[in-house]
Amino acid sequence: MNLTALQFLAAASSSKGIDPWILAFSAITVVVTIWMGFRSAKSSKSASDFFVAGRSVSVGWNASAISGEYLSAASFMGIAGMVMLSGYDALWYPVCYACGYLFLLLFIAGPLRRFGAYTIPDFAEGRYDSPVFRKIAVCFVLFIGFFYTMPQMKGAGVTLAYIFPGLPYWVGVLVVGAVITLNVALGGMKGITLVQAVQYWIKMFAISVPIFVLLSVYGGYGKNLSLNKSISDSPPAIVQTVEPGQTERVLPAKAPKDEDWIAPFGPLTTKAAKAAGLTPEESKPYSLLYTFSLIVALVCGTAGLPHILVRFYTNPDGIAAKKTTMWVMILIGVFYVFPPVFGVLGRNLLPELYEATGSKGPDKVVLELPILIREKYGILGSILSGITCAGAFAAFMSTFSGLLVSMTSALAHDVYGRMIRPQSSPEERMKMFKWCAVLVGSVSVLLGAMVEPLEINFMVGQAFAIAAASYFPLLFMSVWWRGMTMKGAATGMLTGGLCALFSAALVNASTLALDKGPMGKLFAGFSGINDFWVAHPLLRILAEQPAIWSVPLSIGLMIVVSNATRKTIPVDVRMKMLVLHAPEALGLKQEYIQEHQGPAH
Amino acid sequence: MSDPTHDHTDFIHSEEFLHGLMRRQLKLSIACATAFIVLLFGLPLMNYLAPELMARRVGGFTLTWLILGVLFFPYVWVIARLFITRSIALENAEVQVAAEGNKRKP
Numbered sequence: 180m181n182l183t184a185l186q187f188l189a190a191a192s193s194s195k196g197i198d199p200w201i202l203a204f205s206a207i208t209v210v211v212t213i214w215m216g217f218r219s220a221k222s223s224k225s226a227s228d229f230f231v232a233g234r235s236v237s238v239g240w241n242a243s244a245i246s247g248e249y250l251s252a253a254s255f256m257g258i259a260g261m262v263m264l265s266g267y268d269a270l271w272y273p274v275c276y277a278c279g280y281l282f283l284l285l286f287i288a289g290p291l292r293r294f295g296a297y298t299i300p301d302f303a304e305g306r307y308d309s310p311v312f313r314k315i316a317v318c319f320v321l322f323i324g325f326f327y328t329m330p331q332m333k334g335a336g337v338t339l340a341y342i343f344p345g346l347p348y349w350v351g352v353l354v355v356g357a358v359i360t361l362n363v364a365l366g367g368m369k370g371i372t373l374v375q376a377v378q379y380w381i382k383m384f385a386i387s388v389p390i391f392v393l394l395s396v397y398g399g400y401g402k403n404l405s406l407n408k409s410i411s412d413s414p415p416a417i418v419q420t421v422e423p424g425q426t427e428r429v430l431p432a433k434a435p436k437d438e439d440w441i442a443p444f445g446p447l448t449t450k451a452a453k454a455a456g457l458t459p460e461e462s463k464p465y466s467l468l469y470t471f472s473l474i475v476a477l478v479c480g481t482a483g484l485p486h487i488l489v490r491f492y493t494n495p496d497g498i499a500a501k502k503t504t505m506w507v508m509i510l511i512g513v514f515y516v517f518p519p520v521f522g523v524l525g526r527n528l529l530p531e532l533y534e535a536t537g538s539k540g541p542d543k544v545v546l547e548l549p550i551l552i553r554e555k556y557g558i559l560g561s562i563l564s565g566i567t568c569a570g571a572f573a574a575f576m577s578t579f580s581g582l583l584v585s586m587t588s589a590l591a592h593d594v595y596g597r598m599i600r601p602q603s604s605p606e607e608r609m610k611m612f613k614w615c616a617v618l619v620g621s622v623s624v625l626l627g628a629m630v631e632p633l634e635i636n637f638m639v640g641q642a643f644a645i646a647a648a649s650y651f652p653l654l655f656m657s658v659w660w661r662g663m664t665m666k667g668a669a670t671g672m673l674t675g676g677l678c679a680l681f682s683a684a685l686v687n688a689s690t691l692a693l694d695k696g697p698m699g700k701l702f703a704g705f706s707g708i709n710d711f712w713v714a715h716p717l718l719r720i721l722a723e724q725p726a727i728w729s730v731p732l733s734i735g736l737m738i739v740v741s742n743a744t745r746k747t748i749p750v751d752v753r754m755k756m757l758v759l760h761a762p763e764a765l766g767l768k769q770e771y772i773q774e775h776q777g778p779a780h
Numbered sequence: 781m782s783d784p785t786h787d788h789t790d791f792i793h794s795e796e797f798l799h800g801l802m803r804r805q806l807k808l809s810i811a812c813a814t815a816f817i818v819l820l821f822g823l824p825l826m827n828y829l830a831p832e833l834m835a836r837r838v839g840g841f842t843l844t845w846l847i848l849g850v851l852f853f854p855y856v857w858v859i860a861r862l863f864i865t866r867s868i869a870l871e872n873a874e875v876q877v878a879a880e881g882n883k884r885k886p
Binding site: 278281286400409442467498516765 | 824838853874878
């Protein structure tokens with residue numbers, strides 16, 4: 180495999196397809212990331228260093244690190260691609276990615292931090308005194324994690340295929356996956372915190388600087404948007420917006436029409452209804468439903484992402500955790516204004532991307548746009564494109580690293596350290612952490628190699644929907660309702676989460692069956708589902724965006740089953756609730772730990 | 781459970797304290813969440829009910845694009861900021877209440 184990769188590299192570089200600037204910037208990002216990982220590997224020795232960085236990270240560092248981990252390939256590349264492809268409707272993604280944090284802050288961040296545990300499974304076990312429940316909760320770290328790594332891997336494949344023209348998509352996935360896996364296996368989270376924080380600033384720089392240059396060359400955000408006619412525009416207004424000397428752009432046949440693109444309820448949300456042959460008026464209620472379901476998935480899903488919640492435990496106290504969240508919201512909010520601008524510019528300047536699919540399609544608009552500057556300002560275009568490539572590397576590397584740490588911790592800390600061999604020594608666990616990292620990394624690469632035809636951003640949305648139907652109800656209800664029992668929590672989380680997981684997988688399989696490449700053949704067995712979707716557009720929407728029914732289903736089951744099993748409410752539930760809600764200054768946490776450890780020892 | 785240093789009859793372990801604590805916190809969180817949800821679900825509804833109004837041009841943007849693509853973020857920051865100051869104040873007040881309550885009860 181390595182040999183073929185090398186041959187491709189040699190062939191690509193000899194044909195002068197590689198821009199040296201782009202290569203240089205990307206290489207620097209990768210080398211710096213690895214170097215920082217290795218350097219800090221020396222300073223992280225103990226197992227708790229590995230798992231949550233010794234809990235001593237300052238607000239500024241932690242906020243940058245959370246933001247760095249959160250801004251994934253979906254944020255950096257996927258949003259721009261989706262806005263270019265679908266227009267207005269895609270704006271819900273960046274907005275809800277950023278604003279979901281508010282929900283986390285309002286209902287979950289403070290109590291969870293006060294309760295104090297390494298991971299969500301720790302919380303699940305502690306809140307219900309149930310080791311069984313821990314095992315159930317661990318499964319979802321892996322489910323959500325693998326769903327979330329697929330789009331990161333696609334980002335890696337697309338970027339490497341852009342830097343090395345001719346390189347097959349899967350080689351890019353393999354190379355990046357191997358590098359990051361190695362880095363995580365050797366560095367642990369201490370290294371990752373520092374790397375994540377630095378990578379936030381790389382990403383911020385890489386998305387904003389090219390935008391400012393592009394906007395100053397090609398006109399402002401509003402001006403570029405105004406090139407798209409909307410229903411309310413009177414005809415003369417359009418003539419005014421096209422400046423003299425500027426020819427009206429010609430969009431390829433595959434591109435959505437201006438009026439559909441700029442207005443709400445466009446191609447993204449009407450796809451299912453259109454396939455069923457409904458008129459635009461008939462399909463509007465479907466679109467509204469789609470939009471609401473998407474919002475629920477993204478907002479609730481943010482609160483249930485396993486790799487984000489772990490970081491709340493790295494704050495020294497509850498107030499610091501709240502301040503961190505505030506800063507995270509500002510850092511990611513500012514960032515999310517930029518990617519849609521790439522999408523808008525891409526529609527006007529690079530309409531040819533609409534014709535292509537997979538790794539050559541709109542998902543690479545962020546990488547491709549800055550190179551246009553080369554025509555006017557020569558080398559500057561290459562430098563800017565190099566910067567966005569560096570940002571893309573930072574994006575998928577940081578998120579993939581974070582996910583890898585979470586999933587590996589779940590395997591090493593929970594599955595191995597608590598279930599398989601509770602008597603294992605710290606050295607054995609450290610060794611196991613490394614092996615688990617390799618295992619999780621390999622599975623991610625395999626999955627990532629299969630998803631080239633799917634949109635990056637769409638896949639991330641699915642991971643959020645699964646988190647919204649499993650972890651969010653668990654956390655929300657456990658924190659605010661005393662009547663919850665372990666059985667209620669487990670039933671709700673499992674049913675809601677698995678329903679969302681299966682419907683997302685079903686939609687992906689049917690989409691992959693439509694692919695003309697090798698994946699189409701592999702998933703050909705699922706092509707029958709597409710006929711079903713055409714006949715039942717409502718079911719298609721509910722399967723594609725399951726949050727609107729799976730979140731209430733999950734919460735409803737929790738309430739019903741908990742009421743039925745009221746006898747099994749933990750006896751010290753009042754004390755647990757006090758620990759979750761009382762200010763830390765009262766010192767109830769220490770008291771709780773003492774009491775809890777008393778009978779056991 | 782029989783640790784002699786902690787008696788569970790004092791005020792901070794009482795039902796009264798916990799109930800008030802959770803109520804006040806939930807009230808604050810729900811108030812902030814409502815402000816957020818009104819815009820979050822109101823905007824698609826406005827797009828649905830008043831498409832002409834939402835498509836009005838504001839400096840090249842359509843009104844709805846301007847709200848969703850730019851103005852939404854500062855709106856959420858304001859809510860977050862308010863919540864954080866209020867909840868820190870709330871925590872300090874709770875510590876006070878606990879201290880006074882413990883004095884009252886022997």
